[in-house]
Amino acid sequence: MGSSNINVSNNVFFNFRPIGLGVQKSRNCTVDNNIVGGIVDRTTVEAGDGVVDKAGGISICAYQEGDECPDMFVRNNIIAGAVYGGLVMAGHDCGDTSGRYGGNVAHSIHGIKSGNGLNMKNAPSQTECTEFSDFKAYKCYYQGAFGYPKAKRVIF
Secondary structure: OOOEEEEEEEEEEEOOOOOOEOOOOEEEEEEEEEEEOOOOOOOOOOOOOOOOOOOOOEEOOOOOOOOOOOOOOOEOEEEEEEEEEEEEEEOOOOOOOOOOOOOOOEEEEEEEEEEEEHHHHHOOOOEEEOOOOEEEEEEOOOOOOOEEEOOOOOEE
């Protein structure tokens, strides 16, 4: 496991490629009240058109299949003008009313391969039920929320 107990709050992340704010292999981190925008595609990928580059406004433990970041708090963030997905992350446990993922807004999300406000990733520990609630999306190229978790039950 990587870092622990990190607080990323009250910041502006603007004009980055291909990720605005990324957290990987970490636990007990808070990403709260940030503005992330102007995130564009990388121009240096040489793998060809068939590859989907890792991209997004806020990416939480979404780079490699099977990674999990326990005890995360991602709330009250605004993601505006990003490629691929506004939020790219797994959902929380069903019935969790702590607000750990609440109050996030994604808009003007675009891209060739995707353009979703939320790309809900799979979390291996969530086999029965996963949920993503209190999320708003508008002006997205494709869906406001898109998910492919492997849980038996998915709640938006």
